[in-house]
Amino acid sequence: MQLGSLRQLTLVSFVVVLVPLALLVGYSQIKLSEIGQIATYEAEYSVNTVRRVSKMEGLSVDIERLVRQYHIVKKDALKPLIGKSTQRFTEFQIPVCDQLLEKRNCSSLTERVIWINQYSGTEDQLLIDAQLAEFKQNLSDLSAQVDHSLDQRIQDQQIYVSSVRQTQFWLTACFLGASFLLIALGSKAILKPVSRLERIITAISKQEESLPPISTSGPKELIVLEQKLHQLAGRLIQLENLRHALLRHASHELKTPLASIKEGCSLLTEQVVGPLNADQEEVLSLLNSSTDRLNLLIVQLLDYNLLLQQAKPVFSKIDTKNLFDEFVTDNSLAIKQHDNQVEMKIELPTIFADQKLFRRILDNLVSNAIAHGSRGRPINIRLYQQGNMQILDFANRGQKIAMEQRHALFQPFSRGEGVRNDRVTGSGLGLSIVADCARMMFGKAEIVDVDYADVCIRVQIPSKEASI
Template sequence: MMIHRRLDTLGWRMTLYSLAAIGCAAAIVFAGYVGARMLLWFHPPLPEPALYISIIRWCVNNIGFGPVMIICFIPLYVLFLHRFSRPLLRQMRQLSNGMSMVADGNTSHRLPVSSGDELGRLSSQLNHMLDQLNQAMNEERTALQSQNHLITGVSHDLRTPLTSIIGFLGYVESDRYRDEIELRHYVHIAYEKSLTMQKLLEDLLDYTRITYHAQPLQSTSLNLVQLLEQLAEECVPMLEQAGMEYRLTSTDSLIRVSGNGDELVRLFENLFSNAVRYGSCGYWLDIQLQQHHDQVIIRCINYGQPIPPEELPYLFDRFYRADAARSSYSNGSGLGLAIVKSIAERHHGSVSVQSNAAQTCFEVILPAS
């Protein structure tokens, strides 16, 4: 294998082509020499010999066999060398044409790799470079589309509460209210809408910071059981307001993961608030933990209305909200579950959802530490 690799180079190919051309040219010249000798041997001197015999004798007497053989050898060598080098020349033309097409902007073109020598490796490296260039261009195009969608989504979601705020403050500014009770009502609505805008902006900042890695992940070893117990207790007022209770079960009292505590808290806060928002009619919020080999599996289960199957693939998209029946529970920002997905992936984990008539289960998988 090593010898084959050393021989499979451009220099060795040209050497072999030259040796083959020399051998073929020498064989033909030698055959011509033997043939000329035999012709002279079998044709004794005559007063009027054949024309080709006269030409041979003149060349031998005036030039000599050696110079004639050299004169014949040179064009034969060039002819055979050109013939044997055709695959190499064809490969060079293909490489040149391909590079011209790439220079003209055709990055989808791929150069043929027909050998393992320097030209073949150059073609392979250029193809790899084109693949990386196309990947970078696709990522840039995707990032630009994502940025445009983000701007469009933010603009759309900010416009509705902002329009309400401007409208009700316009009533106050122009004294278009009957009494102080109506004035307070208008101010209260404007205040509630401003809180909605504040929540949306906070979610948006968190999403961009987490998704685009504005800050490097600072990980520590965390006892996830203790973290979720504390977080669930902090959510008790929200659960009581919705008429719910939580049940936390774990296969072990100590399950450790490596991650950023603040971000993991945000992840499970979003899952808990989502479960309360859409599962209050089911009474229970079940939080289940288990460690399976090198993975930690956390399930957040509510027993509210099921999510339609056609909506499940889009739940973790930015600004996606479920159907009107489920969305009527809250005017969410549409970023909560997108933040959950970003945090999970930032911690080298994943999140998924399953929903049926009995329950809706969000499953987070994180690497164990």
């Protein structure tokens, strides 16, 4: 059956789950009603049977007394009384005997009643005593047989109730198991289209080239949502391409006039076109500073654009000694200009990461440390393993960063309150690039407190086992 909406799917799943429970409740009600009826019937039967036997015992005393009186006084008026008592006795005896399987006591008792009805008063005393004693004994045996029969019926009821209880237990187990199975199937049916949405959202977040296809069956609300997610993904791709193109073209278009401006400033600085007075040299100094800042911004924009265009990281084992030697060599001039020293503690011979992304992290971190750290103070670099994470600590001395500002510094175009050592206003992309590079390698970047430096940026990247 094809369900048209999520509401219908949920409602049908709920009803289907309730079916076994409804059957269990119905069966329980039927059996409970049967046990109630049996209990009522058995109670009435027991009370009536005991009442009849009690009446029979009372009548037997009256019959014995009337027979002995008739034997002594020989009055004909006693004969009808004897007949009436034996008749009532027989009326009570017949229903009792009908319920008994063994009829021997009933037959003997019936023979004694017949003899009493036919008694003419001529028999001797010994015969009367014998017949009445046999009558009493038969009645006593019948009473004992009735008691045994009632006990047996009670035992049969207990056995029946026990069997119903056992059957109820197994049915409850089966029906509850069926309900749990239906709950699992219903949950799977409900969560299956939701999991498809989750896969689509995950693919969008990871910027995968292709998305899972739109479902052809399922709740219509979720199918419409899948279509909207596909449209959103297409729109995001367009915006991303537009942003890349804008950054690329803007950066390249700015570099050409910037080169001309720098060349002109260089010629003026060297006084090729003529000598400069003090005011002109001051203006020229401002122009050189502004062109340097603009060049830095363009370089960072190009670097950021290049980072955005890299779809997926390429992991490999990197030799840390060669990597850090190249890094220090390439940045040695900038480090010496600010009188800094690099103190490295590399505890890992190799690191599992994307080489380009990791190198970009190092370059941006050292640039940040030089720009904001204290001159003449060491820059500490430590690389070590902690659990499944490869940890890079990049620390320097300088102005401490307030706790409420730390998260914002990793956002694009976000700058701290401190002033750069080169007096150039930064673009606010350095730490953002670090965070994005770490995130692309399934890691993260954060600012932590350490006891040996004022500022420490920690980059965590999963090792090979953790990332796989």
